[in-house]
Amino acid sequence: MRNPVLLVEVTALALVVLHVARTPSWAEGSLGLAVLCLLGVAHTEIAVGVERMRRRVTEAPHVDLSSVWTFAGALLLPTGYAVLTAIVVHGHLWWRAWRPRVPAYRQLFSTATVVLACIAASTVVGAIGSGDLRGTLMDGPMGLVAVGVALLVYTTVNGGLIAGAIAVSTPQATTAQVLGHWDENMLEIATLCLGGLAAVALATNPWLIVLALPALLVLHRAVLVRHLEEAASTDGKTGLLNAAAWHSAAERELRRARRAGGSAAVLILDLDHFKAVNDHHGHLAGDEVLTELASVLRGEVRDNDLVGRFGGEEFVILLPGLDGRDGEHSELRAVAERIRRRVADLTVMIDTADGPLTVRDLSVSIGGATYPHDGADLRQVLSVADAALYAAKRAGRNVVRMSLHLPRHRPSAHADEPPAASNGVP
Incomplete structure (x- = not known):
């Protein structure tokens, strides 16, 4: 099958049908199924406002915390019941908090990954405990081993399938986009640990499960605050750091470099003749160009480099660890030239009414x-880079300047020409 x-x-x-058909007794475990489904529904209803806000703030995939109930079902219930719990929750x-921002086809795939993760985790626990799930969870160290292995399997299956989908749909995706940020992965692990505790509570004293709800709601609020902080630090058009957030992060990097006796480099970039794009083709076309340029910048630097938008058509990059003590800036010049060539080859396709x-x-x-080499603090380094940028502008544009040193090459013959545009494919 060509579509993964x-x-x-x-x-x-197919596995849902198989496991539901093989469930030995629908009476056994039905109470656990009902309790987990009710708790999952109640959790969503209580936190629906927070979850809707999270979806409005960020469109990126994020941990939804419902794995508390789906993982608890995988640990405690027969596999057929576990998959039904995942489907219901x-x-x-999706119905209450995510639609229409999350299309049905995306939700179907997300649910499929959770179902497969539940089947894998339930199979592991059943194998370790010889099919007696409750007994395994209460079996001292062996119960801890079973939960730990199941957690690892659940995370690997669910995360691996999502990472594969992102890699297939986004050919130039970064490592962070494919594998997720470290804090998101840790949040998922913490949520699964809470699901393990919920399963133990249900196996021993079901009334104790209500104690998990306050912790989940506080966790929801904390995650929302983090998403709001990220939104406040992000440029809405390009997804890069905004000027204030970039300055703050760059200051931290330079302090770290100062303590370690390290180095760093700064590039300031200005898109030539950007006003001509807005004047001739409209601001929506200009926004598309800025978005594509941001994608180029992210693709040409390392994951730990800081890329920001200073405003308008001006961008800035901090590259920790690049050494310019020799005054030649050879490594930095190579990065800048690579970016310059990529932009010169860039073609932006825009759908318009015409x-x-x-x-x-x-x-x-x-x-x-x-x-x-060029400054003792961020302000001084930015000032030198800015002066070099204006030297590049005066030299004819489409050129790189390092500090105040003279260039080793001339700009292209077409550097002064504004960007061309045509209707249709060139």
Whole structure:
């Protein structure tokens, strides 16, 4: 099957049918199924406002905390009941909090990954405990081993399938986009640990499960605050750091470099003739160009480099660890030249009411400076890089300047020409 997403969904459906059909007794475990479904529904209803806000703040995939109930079901219930718990909890969550921002086809795939993770975790616990799930959870160290292995399997299956889908749908995705940020992964593990405790509570004294709800709601609020902080530090058009957030993060990096006796470098980039794009083709076309440029910048630097938008058509990059003590800035110049060439080759396709519009012949002027060679603090380094940027502009644009040193090459013959555009594919 050529579509891997469809393969995941079909596999999940086949295994659901298989395990539901093989459930030995629908009377045994039905109470646990009902309790976990009710708790999952109640959790969503109480936190629906927070979850809707999270979806409005960020469109990126994030931990939804419902795995507390789905993982508890995988540990405690027969596999057929566990998959039904996942379907009910995830379906209700989508219906109440996520639609229409999350299309049905995306929700179907997300539910399929959770179902497969539940089947894998339930199979592991059943194998370790010889099929006696409750007894395994209460069996001292062996219960801890079973829960730990099941947690690892659940995370690997669910996260691996989602990472694969992102990698297939986004060919130039970064490592952080594919594997998720470290704090998101730790939140998922913490949520699964809470699900393990919920399963133990249900196995010993079901009334204790209500103690999990306050912790979940507080966790929801804490995660929302983090998403709001990220939104406040992000430029809405490009997804890069905004000026204030970039300055704050860059200051931290330079303090770290100062303590370690290290180095760093700064590039300031200005998109040439950007006003011509807005004047000739409209601000929506200009926004598309800025978005594509941001994608180029992210793709040409390392994951730990700081890329920000200073405003308008000006961008800035901090590259920790680049050494400019020799005054030649050779490594920084190589990065800047690579970016300049990528932008010069960039073609932006834009859908308009008059048909497809192609914007090309874009260029950037770039100025660079390094710490500590060109300045003792961020302000000084930025000032030197900014002066180098204006030297590049005066030299004809589409060129790189390092500090105040003279260039080793001339700009291209077409550097002064504004970006060309045409209707249709060039």
